[in-house]
Amino acid sequence: MGEREPTGSPPGTDTDQRVKAFVGGLSEEEVMLVRLRDELYDGRWDAMLADLNDRLQGKPYVFRLAHRIQDDIERIERLHRFERQNNVNLAECL
Numbered sequence: 001m002g003e004r005e006p007t008g009s010p011p012g013t014d015t016d017q018r019v020k021a022f023v024g025g026l027s028e029e030e031v032m033l034v035r036l037r038d039e040l041y042d043g044r045w046d047a048m049l050a051d052l053n054d055r056l057q058g059k060p061y062v063f064r065l066a067h068r069i070q071d072d073i074e075r076i077e078r079l080h081r082f083e084r085q086n087n088v089n090l091a092e093c094l
Helices: 014-024 028-040 045-056 069-086
Strands: none
Touching: 014 069, 028 045, 028 069, 045 069
16 A cells, blocks of 8 residues: 556557557546646555545545545546556556
């Protein structure tokens, strides 16, 4: 827990093409979440999710998102899953 996501894969691989296609299909909200993760949470999805869940529970939280929290949590889970499955850091691909 708390480690930055792995970075990149060898250029020209199926993974590289999959990453480019995935990044190209990200919504503005998803791009924002990737950038916020790196800028505010030191690249940690777990810290970002904990912050959002704290807000949902009425606990102190770090920042406000313009969109509904539950939608952002689902986006974060999707982005994090893709990074784990493809051994990439999406922030480096934006």
